[in-house]
Amino acid sequence: MSTRAASAIRHPDEVVCAVRGLTKTYPAVRGRRGTPATPEVRATDGVELDIRRGEIFGLLGPNGAGKSTLVRQMTGLMRPDAGTVEILGHDIVRHPERAARILAYLGQESTALDELTVSLAAETTGRLRGLDVRQARRERDAVLDELGLTPLAGRTLRKLSGGQRRLACFASVLVGERPLLVLDEPTTGMDPVARRAVWSAVDRRRAEQGTTVLLVTHNVIEAETVLDRVAVLDRGRVIACDTPAGLKEQVAGEVRVELVWRERAPLDVPEVAALRERAVESGRRWTLRLAPDEARAVVATVTGGAAFAALDDFTLATPSLEDVYLALGGAARQGLVRA
Amino acid sequence: MSVVPAEVLPGGARAVTGTVRATVTAELGPRARLWPSLVAVYRAQLSRARVARIPLLFVATFQSVGILIMMRGVVDGGSEAESVVAGSAVLVVAFVALNLLAQYFGQLRASGGLDHYATLPVPPAAVVLGAAGAYASFTVPGTLVTAVFGCVLFGLPLTHLWVLAAVIPLAGAALSGLGAAFGLLAPRPELATVLGQLGMSAALLLGVLPPDRMPEAVRFARDLLPSTYGVEAFARTFGADPDWALVLGDLAVCAGVGVVSLAVATWAYRRAAVR
Ligand SMILES: Nc1ncnc2c1ncn2[C@@H]1O[C@H](COP(=O)(O)OP(=O)(O)OP(=O)(O)O)[C@@H](O)[C@H]1O
Ligand SMILES: [Mg+2]
Numbered sequence: 001m002s003t004r005a006a007s008a009i010r011h012p013d014e015v016v017c018a019v020r021g022l023t024k025t026y027p028a029v030r031g032r033r034g035t036p037a038t039p040e041v042r043a044t045d046g047v048e049l050d051i052r053r054g055e056i057f058g059l060l061g062p063n064g065a066g067k068s069t070l071v072r073q074m075t076g077l078m079r080p081d082a083g084t085v086e087i088l089g090h091d092i093v094r095h096p097e098r099a100a101r102i103l104a105y106l107g108q109e110s111t112a113l114d115e116l117t118v119s120l121a122a123e124t125t126g127r128l129r130g131l132d133v134r135q136a137r138r139e140r141d142a143v144l145d146e147l148g149l150t151p152l153a154g155r156t157l158r159k160l161s162g163g164q165r166r167l168a169c170f171a172s173v174l175v176g177e178r179p180l181l182v183l184d185e186p187t188t189g190m191d192p193v194a195r196r197a198v199w200s201a202v203d204r205r206r207a208e209q210g211t212t213v214l215l216v217t218h219n220v221i222e223a224e225t226v227l228d229r230v231a232v233l234d235r236g237r238v239i240a241c242d243t244p245a246g247l248k249e250q251v252a253g254e255v256r257v258e259l260v261w262r263e264r265a266p267l268d269v270p271e272v273a274a275l276r277e278r279a280v281e282s283g284r285r286w287t288l289r290l291a292p293d294e295a296r297a298v299v300a301t302v303t304g305g306a307a308f309a310a311l312d313d314f315t316l317a318t319p320s321l322e323d324v325y326l327a328l329g330g331a332a333r334q335g336l337v338r339a
Numbered sequence: 340m341s342v343v344p345a346e347v348l349p350g351g352a353r354a355v356t357g358t359v360r361a362t363v364t365a366e367l368g369p370r371a372r373l374w375p376s377l378v379a380v381y382r383a384q385l386s387r388a389r390v391a392r393i394p395l396l397f398v399a400t401f402q403s404v405g406i407l408i409m410m411r412g413v414v415d416g417g418s419e420a421e422s423v424v425a426g427s428a429v430l431v432v433a434f435v436a437l438n439l440l441a442q443y444f445g446q447l448r449a450s451g452g453l454d455h456y457a458t459l460p461v462p463p464a465a466v467v468l469g470a471a472g473a474y475a476s477f478t479v480p481g482t483l484v485t486a487v488f489g490c491v492l493f494g495l496p497l498t499h500l501w502v503l504a505a506v507i508p509l510a511g512a513a514l515s516g517l518g519a520a521f522g523l524l525a526p527r528p529e530l531a532t533v534l535g536q537l538g539m540s541a542a543l544l545l546g547v548l549p550p551d552r553m554p555e556a557v558r559f560a561r562d563l564l565p566s567t568y569g570v571e572a573f574a575r576t577f578g579a580d581p582d583w584a585l586v587l588g589d590l591a592v593c594a595g596v597g598v599v600s601l602a603v604a605t606w607a608y609r610r611a612a613v614r
Contacts (some may be wrong), residue, residue, distance in 0.1 A: 075455055079613060089364025096613055101367040105458040112447060112455035117389035127379035128459040130369035179365055195592075 013337045016180060016212045017051040017074065020235055022083035024069055038262075043069035047083070053276050056213040060223045060321060062231035067216045068108050072212070072234070075105045087180065103180040104129070104173045108188075117333035118160075119144065119153040122175050131178030139175045146204075147171050147197045162189035170198055177209065184216040199226055220321045232325055239328045244321060251319040251327045255295040257288045258315045259302060266310040271301045284312065289323055350530050371461045380461075380469025388477045392439065400481040403427040406547055407489045413529045416493060419549040424489030425574035426547035428503070429510055433479040434543035436515035437441075438535040440474045444522025445531025448611050458611035467519050467604045474518075475511025479485035483509055486573075499576035502586065509593040510569030514542075516600025519567065523607035565596040 019122075024044045031037035043066040051057045059067045072078040074085050076096030085092040092099050099105075113121040122143060126136035144150050149171055157165050171184050181202070187195045205211035217223055223230050224244045231241040240247055259265075262285045267273045275298065277285035290298065295316060302311050371379075407574050410423045447453055456466050482503060490497050518535055525531035545553075545561040553561065572589035575581050 072454075075458055077613065090367070092601075098367060100458050100460040101370065102365060104459070105454070107451055107454045107458075109451050110455055111450040112452035116383055117386070120383055120386055122381050124383040125459065126467075128376050128456070128461040130370050130460055132375070174366075178368065279479045309598055 004288050010178075014053040016051045016053045017049070017214070018075065018082045018084075018086045019047055019070075020047040022047040022070065022073055022085065023081050024066075024073060024078065025081055036249045041235050042236050044073065044080070047233075047236070049231055049238065049239055049241070050213060051212060053212055054210045055228040056202065056206070056215055056226055058223050058227035058230040059214070059216045059233055060218065060220070060230050062218055062324070062325075064235075065113045065218075065233040066236040067218075067233055069182055069214055069236075071105075071184055071214065075103060075182055076260055077105075082136055099173050100290075101130075102178065103182050104176070104178040106169055106173045106181075106183045106186050108184040110169045113169060113172065114158045117154055117156055118149055119173070121157060121168060125172035126175035129178075143171050143174045143201075146174075148193075163191055164238065165193050166190055167194050167197065170201075174201060174205075178211075179209070180212045180214065181205075182214045185218070186215070187217075187219075189220065195222075202226075223321050225322060230321070230330065232321070234325070234328075240324065247321060247324045248319055251289075251323050252321050253291060254289050254323060254327075256315075256317045256323055257290055257295050257298055258317070258320055259286045259288070259311065260284055260313040261286070261310050262311070262312045266307050269301075269305070272307050289326070343381070344415075352357070352372055369457065370458065373462045373465050375465060376461045376465040377469045377472075378403040379566075380466055381473050384470045385476065388473055392435070392477060395439060396435065396477065396481050397536060399431045400484055402434065403430050403481070403483030403485040404488055406430070406543075407485070407492055409548070411492055413547065419551070420495065421577040422491040422570065423547055424486065424493055424495060424548045424577070425570045427489055428482050428486040428573065429506065429546055429570045430539075430543055432475065432478045432507060432510050432569070432598040433442045433514050433539050433546070433566050435481070436471070436474050436511050437518040437521075437542065438539040439530050440471065440515050441521040441525075441535030442520035442528075442539070443470070443474075444519050445523075445525055445528040445535075448523060448531075449528040453608075453612050463608045463612070464601075464605045467608050468601060470613065471512065471515035471519055471604070472603065475515050478511060479507055502576045504567045505590055506573050506593075508519075509590055509597055510566050512597030513565035513600050514538075516597060516602075516604045519604035520600065521610045522608045523604065546570045562566075565593065565600065568592040568596070575611055 001304050014213065022044050023042070023046055026041045026043055028040040045066075047070055049057075059070060069078065073080045074087070074092065076092050076099035078242055078260045079096070080093060083093070087102050088101065089104060090098045113125075116124065119140060122140040123136050126139055127133065131139065147167055147170070149184060150165060152160065152168070157168055160168065166186065166189055170183070173181060173183070187198055190198070200214055201260060202211070206213070228242055229241065229243050230247065231238045232247070233239070240250075264284070265272055265276065266287065267276065275286070275288065277291075279288050288295075289296065299314065299316060301307060404427075406425065406427050414420050414423055486503060487497065487502055489495070490500070517538060521534040521538065522531040525534055541560070541564055545557070545564050546566050550558055550561060568589040572586045572593065575586050575589070
């Protein structure tokens with residue numbers, strides 16, 4: 001998706017954003033009548049990151065890992081309990097209001113623009129980013145055109161489909177140039193065409209302006225295809241950080257086998273019954289992480305004999321970032337999506 | 340499920356480069372200036388109000404017209420009729436500027452919509468004033484309709500209706516500042532809605548009913564309500580020979596309360612934007 005040519009303009013030594021010891025605990029809430037008490041949650045726990053100029057840096061983790069909390073602290077929206085955030089030489093914890101003049105942020109939910117037309121949402125955001133009317137309108141037209149939104153320009157965001165609305169919010173992020181884009185799950189609900197529009201718009205800005213991108217995702221495929229580096233987040237902690245390829249090398253000795261049964265697993269076949277305790281089950285799907293020769297043996301078993309009648313589909317794949325996450329001790333067994 | 344200590348992880352979990360970092364510094368982008376961003380917010384809010392709030396404006400107007408018709412049977416002209424007409428007209432402002440704006444900011448805050456504004460370099464006053472101004476100007480048609488209908492119904496002169504040109508923005512400022520502050524300070528959006536409704540009910544009961552029949556304590560509460568001064572200013576102009584000094588005095592109180600309540604709303608916005 002992302003044109004790798006853009007990697008050439010990365011500046012490996014220039015740190016755009018440095019995070020040190022960032023910690024945030026949501027306080028416990030005492031239960032009222034009818035609502036149970038919630039314990040305190042340490043949403044980010046001593047997070048350290050260096051994001052370099054021109055890279056697409058990803059935060060990958062399952063629901064509740066603390067990704068949004070982390071980026072909200074990095075964008076000055078939330079005061080951390082401890083730790084520092086420095087973006088392009090500015091201390092964001094001490095001067096949170098400066099963040100708005102350095103970065104553009106796409107929140108996970110954006111409701112502020114819901115009742116505006118696509119065109120007015122983009123224009124207003126540009127004006128509030130400091131552009132004058134003429135500039136704001138020119139950039140609005142260019143961005144809507146670039147993202148293929150021109151036919152929808154006069155429609156109200158609320159009346160668009162989920163993916164179209166997300167794309168319109170992304171458009172308003174791009175009006176008024178910023179050296180750092182912070183995008184919290186920008187492509188949620190988007191079809192492949194819209195996703196491609198997003199990534200090529202990002203790549204163009206990287207190539208032309210050296211724009212840096214901090215991207216939150218829980219989509220493994222997206223992480224593997226668009227990210228230069230990725231920090232894997234689990235329960236508020238960074239459990240790994242490297243290029244996607246570098247991370248996958250850590251589990252290079254493994255093969256992932258997925259078996260999909262027609263109705264249910266034929267547990268009367270002893271080899272299948274023996275596999276069960278090593279499988280992660282999700283409905284009719286079993287996922288196994290095995291050494292290559294074990295994997296071959298499993299495939300031979302299920303494609304021959306009694307088990308084959310019960311088998312709907314199977315795949316054999318090299319490890320993905322999901323396997324890395326699990327191998328590193330990630331707590332959520334099925335928290336990441338492949339789509 | 341064990342927590343994996345960072346130092347035992349293969350490859351190291353630290354995302355920080357060990358070598359000396361060359362941190363680049365950047366110029367800050369421009370700040371959006373107050374006036375242009377206020378205008379931008381105002382325009383955007385007006386357009387969303389047009390889409391979403393027209394039915395509610397009808398409700399507000401019908402409510403005030405209904406009250407006028409009801410009071411027609413109770414009040415028989417004179418200064419009481421003047422208060423009823425002025426009170427019903429200003430009630431439209433209270434409904435939209437106080438009640439609806441409290442709801443809007445309450446929901447915006449609860450749904451994370453404030454993040455959008457908080458990550459743009461826009462002065463807090465521009466967001467609050469732009470929204471307040473849009474809601475206040477949205478009340479103009481309803482207030483006019485109510486005032487004209489009331490004058491005709493009670494046989495009051497239409498001569499000085501132009502004073503609404505001052506009453507609507509000043510009462511609008513005072514009430515919408517209050518509404519925005521309610522919305523931004525209420526810990527939960529339902530509470531913001533309740534506060535807005537209560538403020539509206541207060542404006543209804545204390546503004547529309549003729550003050551002469553009220554007990555002392557209620558009259559004191561009436562004096563505390565910012566919309567009262569808008570109502571009084573407007574009511575005074577129905578007389579044959581209005582005392583313009585008193586009208587101006589009432590409008591000045593309205594303006595003063597407006598400045599204070601908008602300042603409180605701006606402070607509340609700052610507080611709500613960074614949690
Ligand atoms: N306002 C809040 N009050 C209390 N706890 C919260 C609050 N917001 C988030 N949390 C908790 O903090 C943890 C981290 O939440 P966060 O929203 O950062 O996760 P996330 O990684 O962005 O998840 P997702 O993929 O679902 O967006 C979760 O356990 C969540 O329940
Ligand atoms: Mg999130």
